[in-house]
Amino acid sequence: MRVVSAEEVAHTLKWDGLIKRLHTTFVNGVESPPRHHHAMHRPDGEATMLLMPAWEAAGYIGVKMVNVFPQNADYGIPAISGLYLLSEGKYGQPLACIDGSELTRRRTAAASALAAQALANENAETLLVVGTGKLAPMVIEAHASVRPIKRVLIWGRNPGKATAIADEYADRFETSVVEELAEAVAEADIISCVTLSTEPLIKGEWLTSGTHLDLIGAFRPQMRETDAECLHRADVFVDTYAGAKGEAGDILQAIDEGVFRFEDIKAELAEVLSGEKTGRASEDTITLFKSVGASLEDLAAAIEVWEALPA
Template identity: 40%
Template structure:
């Protein structure tokens, strides 16, 4: 019909053939800049809570980028307990449309894109906000995002030593053993001990209650908090919020879904202006980032629709050129 090309299904294996960490870091940085400069038009994540563990939900995110040919939406089911059963916690897809006539052009594995871009956003923020000589990384959690964060952070900082903590010490030990091929790694029974000498801390859990406390934070540390994506879950206590210079990926999202920030503002512990701004503003040179080696910086990540759509544009174009993905007749 009308000579329109067919619809492309792009699965996890095709995405892994296309993407490299350096490419994802570049794309993620571009999306964060566009978020803060107005080149990305988007709204906050829409969620429908589901029965089950805290954080279980249906999630919808959508965006259009002024300089990209495709716009779209990501729809995911989020089931935090899936990891314990050997399943991905984020499952769904990114649905892409072309701008000229609104034709649907692709469905891309959304869980795989989310896994790439979440860790990449933390790495981009780490490069912008942490001390350049940071060499000791602490990871709270041992799931897929913990693994991705180790690789991404080690790409932007000279990481030599890694400390690991998780609620199941045996699983934390196994994770540490995996990492020990490339790093000096130690698993800890207590999260506080894992944090004690950290330059960079990544929280990658699905915890309802804090796993990181402000009293533990060493001077000069940088924190990436990524695990809590709905307001009912929080990985940080209020002292973390009070002590840190806070940067977010997308301010409207943070003020709607970052539970510990909302609680701190509601209680009067901080004002909304305690949040320094979006990390894209630092990347664009509109605001300064870290201003002293002793300061504690925090990147509160909730995910930005622009990141998904920026990355999906790249994956779709690359798949077309490389002959990857499965073409189907889906001419709506």
């Protein structure tokens, strides 16, 4: 069995290839039971263990284990860590143990870019990234691979981290750190939220026509990055119905507040990509994509890594 490092994952997962692989996997589908979600009570705070299995009908088999420790931010350590075990499908023999953190970062950003490719206006040039964790650079790169991004705005609770990201990408884009989130939201064509917030950061009254809102940070019912007005004003799409119903706090809390219904969701991503349902209705439509992550994305990314590795 081969051990694949984070560096090898980063080298092999090119945005174009990964996004195409995800597109194919969403359309063709895989077997993916609901992920196991276990709360862990640690001495310094709450943590979460996720187990995410998936397999092709006659092909690869995989499972990811992820530990989420939000309190790691206090120690300068990434909040998310894990590994992916990929097996071949004929005999069930393990092929590779792949660094799960880098795999997760890149597949998450690529899935959002895939959704933006279908839902954001084609001339979207200004990207606002809300959050400064390890996922923030990935969404910049992924969205820029599918839309003509020229300007990147960065907001975060830690101005130093926001400045570091802005500096890192200053040679590729016009970058700036923003303090007033409401003003930045009004200027953005695409807003990508990559936080573990439990309180709304984006308010619906700030959104302007044509904006695409990408919510990929909060992944538990208690978490949310938007208020209910965002969902009320937008055409809402999700990565999967099952994930949205079980874990999408932005949606579930808006439903509890009586502002949104689950039936108001326009489509899950596979339906849009296959042409079964319509994506963006017009240039002026506000679109919202809520993702909590799906095991089919991890399997697709792991296969992409395995098949791109040198022999």
